[in-house]
Amino acid sequence: MATAQALEEATFGGGCFWCTEALFKPLKGVIEVYPGYAGGHVPNPTYEAVCSQTTGHAEVVRVRFDPTVISYETLVEYFFLTHDPTTPNRQGNDVGPQYRSVIFYHSEDQKNTAQAVKSRLEAQRIFSAPIVTAIEPLTTFYPAEKYHWDYFARNPSKPYCSYVIAPKVQKAREKFRSLLRE
Numbered sequence: 001m002a003t004a005q006a007l008e009e010a011t012f013g014g015g016c017f018w019c020t021e022a023l024f025k026p027l028k029g030v031i032e033v034y035p036g037y038a039g040g041h042v043p044n045p046t047y048e049a050v051c052s053q054t055t056g057h058a059e060v061v062r063v064r065f066d067p068t069v070i071s072y073e074t075l076v077e078y079f080f081l082t083h084d085p086t087t088p089n090r091q092g093n094d095v096g097p098q099y100r101s102v103i104f105y106h107s108e109d110q111k112n113t114a115q116a117v118k119s120r121l122e123a124q125r126i127f128s129a130p131i132v133t134a135i136e137p138l139t140t141f142y143p144a145e146k147y148h149w150d151y152f153a154r155n156p157s158k159p160y161c162s163y164v165i166a167p168k169v170q171k172a173r174e175k176f177r178s179l180l181r182e
Helices: 017-024 047-051 072-081 108-123 159-175
Strands: 008-014 030-038 058-065 101-105 134-137 141-143
Touching: 008 017, 008 072, 017 030, 017 058, 017 072, 017 159, 058 072, 058 101, 058 141, 072 108, 101 108, 108 134
Parallel strands: 101 134
Antiparallel strands: 008 058, 008 101, 030 058, 030 141
């Protein structure tokens, strides 16, 4: 495993951050995933403010990973294939700009990789509609309130977790078994 200095970070917004966090946590090479807010104009936003759709922020996850175990390109492809990147400001019943599909890149290399994966998936016609995922520079990331961290793991029987997150996680586990920790 890489030293802390050799770890990299990626930031993805693909709907509710509870879902996105639960999808990325079991991947080999992923060291840490934590929810937060990015892409808006209000400093230090709260969950309530982001839900008001007035901050410009998206619900996102910050992924710390070991690039010697899992590549940024693999993470980007996994991100695209585990949510609906064709619906603007919506993932299922979660509607609003805070649920938009977005990749916040940390470097020009990440930007180029994200654009290349998006172009490849579009050329392969993986989805029945055009990909609307934005690819934007990360300017500021604000961690979400602690009660959002590991939400699915701590609340598996809550209705949203059992009816929305659990089936999504199960589908990803079946489809991407080779990417999961033992």
